[in-house]
Amino acid sequence: MIDERGHRAFGELVSTGRVFLLVTHVNPDGDAIGSEVGLGRFLAARGREVRIINSDPTSLGLGWLEADGPAAEAYDPARHDALFVAADAVVLLDNSAPDRLGRTEPLVRAHADKTFCIDHHPARETLWGRNVIDTSACATAVLVYELVTAAGWAPDRAAAEALYAGLATDTGFFRFNSTSPRALRIAAELLEAGADPTRSYAEVYERNSPAYTRLLGRALAGLTLEAGGRLGIVVVTRAMVEECAAEGVDTSEVTTHVLAVEGVCIAALIRELPGGSVKVSLRSKGLLDVQALATEFGGGGHRNASGIVLSGTLDDVVRRVTARAAALAASAP
Numbered sequence: 001m002i003d004e005r006g007h008r009a010f011g012e013l014v015s016t017g018r019v020f021l022l023v024t025h026v027n028p029d030g031d032a033i034g035s036e037v038g039l040g041r042f043l044a045a046r047g048r049e050v051r052i053i054n055s056d057p058t059s060l061g062l063g064w065l066e067a068d069g070p071a072a073e074a075y076d077p078a079r080h081d082a083l084f085v086a087a088d089a090v091v092l093l094d095n096s097a098p099d100r101l102g103r104t105e106p107l108v109r110a111h112a113d114k115t116f117c118i119d120h121h122p123a124r125e126t127l128w129g130r131n132v133i134d135t136s137a138c139a140t141a142v143l144v145y146e147l148v149t150a151a152g153w154a155p156d157r158a159a160a161e162a163l164y165a166g167l168a169t170d171t172g173f174f175r176f177n178s179t180s181p182r183a184l185r186i187a188a189e190l191l192e193a194g195a196d197p198t199r200s201y202a203e204v205y206e207r208n209s210p211a212y213t214r215l216l217g218r219a220l221a222g223l224t225l226e227a228g229g230r231l232g233i234v235v236v237t238r239a240m241v242e243e244c245a246a247e248g249v250d251t252s253e254v255t256t257h258v259l260a261v262e263g264v265c266i267a268a269l270i271r272e273l274p275g276g277s278v279k280v281s282l283r284s285k286g287l288l289d290v291q292a293l294a295t296e297f298g299g300g301g302h303r304n305a306s307g308i309v310l311s312g313t314l315d316d317v318v319r320r321v322t323a324r325a326a327a328l329a330a331s332a333p
Contacts, residue, residue: 002146006132010147013116013130014046017088022052022070025095026102029252030204032094033062033072034166035118035140039091040070041159042148051087053080055102059250061204065165068158075103084108090115094140096123096133097300118143122291124300138178141166145186157194164195169204172256176304177286205253211246218244219254225264226322230329232258235318236271255283266290266329270318273309278317280308282325286332293328297321 020043024032032054040050052072066072073080084090084107096119098105108115109127117128120137137143141163148155155163167187171179174187191197208216219234226233234254241247251271258267265288269281280297282290284304291306297320299308310317 001136002132002134002143002150006134007147007150009116009130010132011151013089013091014043014048014151017048019049019087019089020051021083021087021090022050022093023090023101023104023108024054024093025097025100026055027250028054028056028058028062028072029094030062030169031139031141031166033058033065034162034164034169035093035144036072037065037070037162038141038155038159038166039093039118039144039148041068041156041162042144042151042153044070045153045156051083053083053104055104060209061207061250062165064203065158065162081107084111087111088114092117092128093119093144094121095119096121096126096128096131098125098127100300118147121301124295138176138180138183139167139170141170142183142186145190155190155193160190160193160195161200164190164197165200165204168197168200173201178302178304209246209249211244212249212251214244215240215246215249215251216254216257219251219269220257223258223261225261227266227326227329229261229263230332231266231268231322231326232261232264233268233270233318233322233325234258235314236269237314238272238274241272252281255281259283259285265332266325268321268325270314270321272314276311278310278312278314280310280317280321282306282308288328288332290325290328293324296324 022036036052043050054072057074058072096117112127113129115128117131119133120140224233254269255267265285267283271279284290289303291303294306294308297308
């Protein structure tokens with residue numbers, strides 16, 4: 001839970017600042033966008049100027065959260081560098097690690113002293129002037145909700161939709177073991193404030209493009225099993241992406257299908273990125289800690305959901321990650 005010091009620091013932030021920039025990690029997910037929009041609407045309701053500036057554009061399945069504003073802007077040095085200088089505060093949401101900021105990292109680092117971090121991930125490096133980090137929360141949206149309601153604000157419908165989407169997506173729509181009574185109580189209050197769970201699920205998970213569907217089929221057709229069927233691995237090459245015309249599509253849900261295979265307790269999606277790097281998405285069941293595994297390779301995340309970006313050839317990354325993930329999967333009871 002957020003302690004009194006965290007609530008007091010947030011109150012001071014809001015009372016003293018007038019111009020706020022909100023930022024998050026690369027490839028922002030539902031919790032990142034939902035938290036930004038929810039907090040942005042609170043600040044706007046308090047008469048503050050708010051801009052959301054992210055390294056990467058908002059994905060198709062999350063753009064609806066920004067319909068009533070504020071909407072995220074993809075970082076453009078010519079338009080945004082001066083804003084970081086002029087802003088009273090930068091609020092970093094759903095991320096405390098500088099190396100996950102992408103193209104905005106140099107600017108946020110340069111203004112670390114006026115950066116206020118709100119996150120639920122374990123902190124690897126905290127440069128920021130003030131931090132509200134609660135790893136017991138299942139989503140950053142939980143922390144934003146608790147901060148703004150403690151400040152006396154009742155979220156409007158658009159903020160409730162955004163915060164509900166953040167909470168729901170980070171808990172796998174309440175099926176992950178991170179789902180807690182705390183999360184469900186907040187979800188109920190957000191529904192009372194106007195969030196629509198049917199719309200939220202449909203917008204996020206029922207808007208797959210033909211390109212994504214083709215790539216999903218290609219990827220799953222190449223599924224391999226290791227560690228006696230406990231580890232499922234899917235590899236996505238650049239050639240596969242190009243053949244399916246799937247550049248830029250979000251492949252994060254591929255691991256959901258792999259984990260659904262009977263006997264699989266760890267799923268690894270290994271995807272070749274433009275520019276020579278390789279992204280590894282790890283998901284696990286139960287007490288198997290893929291965060292610890294990701295940390296070995298310089299990544300991070302949560303116990304049951306973590307990621308890594310590595311340099312090197314695709315074959316080399318597959319070999320290295322498979323060896324470690326198979327050892328972890330083999331240790332499962």
